[in-house]
Amino acid sequence: MAESRYVHEYPGAPEGGGEIISVAEGSPFDDAGFTPGCRILSVDGNSLRDVLDWRWYADGEEITVAYVDTEGEAGEVDLFRDEGEDWGIEFDGAVFDKIKTCRNACVFCFMRQLPEDARASLVLRDDDWRLSFLQGNFVTLTNLTEGDFEEIVERHISPLRLSLHCITPEVRRKMIGKHAPHGIEMLERLLDAGIEFDAQIVLTPGYNDGLELQKTLTWAYMHPGILNIGIVPLGYTKHQRSFEKSYNDVDAALDVIDTVEPMQKHALAERGFPWVYLADEFYCNAYPDSLLEHLPPTEHYGNFEMFEDGIGIVRTSVDEWESCAEQLEHLAEVLEEEDARVYYIFGEAQRPCMARLMEEAPTKGRLVPLVVKNNHFGGNVDVTGLLCGFDVAMAIRGISAHDYVVLPKIMFNSNGYTLDDMTVDDIRDTSGVPVTVVSCSVPEYLAEIEELVVGY
Template structure:
């Protein structure tokens, strides 16, 4: 007999009718294992409630006895009751966080980076998601312009918090200019969620001549009057050579310093009023504002709290500085090992790290042995210069001039979970193209220091 909760299940993503959650792994000796579930089985509902995402699963499976509607590996459907001890895990890991397809962006943001990518970019790079569930589960920023009334009620009811929200600007007409015709709906939904007790981490992509200057101050003042906005991160416009709209961001010292100086009064006030700076600038602003002297101007560690905005490029340099200082003994040991083996190691970095990590290497006992290899991003062009966006083709070209007797190491941040760079090259591809062996190392200072020592000692 067919399970009613499983009827109408769709196999393709993006269809709201697709309600099946595919099991990726089953923990041995767990309730799910004992019930006979295997990887590939589908869960359609919990106690009759269809599953759209992991959030639904966590909400509906909170009790210690649940009824699971399923489709097994033979295509047979049914329902089984699972029981567990208090605090025990059900033992199920799902294939993905959302089961009914990712909700995509319906905006026309003038600064959209995905629209600036080369035509040959893989599909996952140009997918413009705007899914509030991924904001909660994975830290993605969303505009809320596609948020339905039903979802807003669900978020408040379940207190799904915090969310990461793209704010950008608060003046209505300017928001429409930057984001598109749905911009007002995003603010309406944001205010509704805040009133419902949802905490928000906001982001502003700063575009010169559009939402900087007085508009930035106005936006920050509006955000500060909404206590649910826990903090604001400001990142500069990033643009590639594969577009014609932008020619500059905040790459010049005067432009970057103007932003730093505009934000500092808000930081001082918030520090006194709330005990933390509240608004944070991406590291690029400091790197561009104070070329050659960046390390002296990076805010103290106390400004960054638990470094929760690390993935947004906020606090990375300060974190590296702290790790570098804490690794002084290991650095001395590595310097001795490099000297003993007469070894030279080239560490690949994006141009944004010239005055940061590269400067720390050059001013340390490792100078002349651990050599920063600064790679210009020709693949994307524009002002793209961070290490994490380096592409294999540019790296391979840059290391062709390195001696075959030297070592070349690549930071892991260049590669995705499947081991590919943004231009779909693997470590082996880079090695074959460059004609030299290369090794991937951690981005953590103590870890890559240890890994490099092991590499040269062979």
């Protein structure tokens, strides 16, 4: 470590601050001797609770950093950087102190519908405005303090991602709980202070659809700081007793589309973009046999700002598939020459889209969509990203060892586990069938499949 103002060892180094996980070679922190595992406690005397604090206090070209190194030694060091130079470190996580958890009682909460043996990270109900800005999580603002409000406004932390859901007070209380009014109060104050929001509505039958949805959209449209709204359908599992339906049947999905289209047309005419967007499930459910003819065009989604919420993923997949015509022709030849058959795993939600495209492609019969039912969660959970390892293993049992099975990487977290804590090896051992993880991007997984089959 570089020469410090003071250095001393002591049992039980102070907690707090952020742990470094990488140091760029030649950076100021590298020159000072920092390595992964060191913990940064403060900058210029200001303690660090999160990455936002770090960015705020380390904005200059000279800082004084308090640290604890990997040997348990604490110290302070002055660091310098050139104009425009990065400090050169990354932290282990965006939040260094405790994540702000949810205090609501939302009737649609998916995490309260998980199996009792679900791992702890899956049932953590965060409602942290910092993660909203840094990672795109949606927050209700019902736990926002005055200190939080002042920090957001002072630092102009914008846009945030907002769980709006509904606007009528009694409906909000019924859907969200007793703290719902505080969320709207804070929202209006933040909007008045110039903070902008990307909003989400979890549409729940009998609660916030129909007339209530129209009221909510009208209210939100009157607040220009609400940049756009994404509407996603209620997701429910078999591990609850409150819901038995969502918008999975044709008529229910069409009703939602018909409710939203007038606002989309009005916004398009007045603002130049639809402003309110429906999750792909609504179109898949409304047009199970003719989705490709009714799916909104690419330009409808603008910059795909709400892609991670399942809005525009199907359109992107279709566009990518259609742009890969030559690659598909080539892959068809390769599969034929190698006498190979490849099964690509999908959730049931992809049946109207990718399953149909594969059945109509030159690779038909060689690149085969294998649609897997989600028995682990049950209910109406049918997207590929929520598929579980055991369900996949059961679905592929009996497939010939001479064939190939590929799994989209969206099934796995960063540690390589599915939502039921299975790895690729676990799926292979349970099914007795070799499996390979590939990209979710069409051009990428087509290339990966060719490499897999040819063996180079």
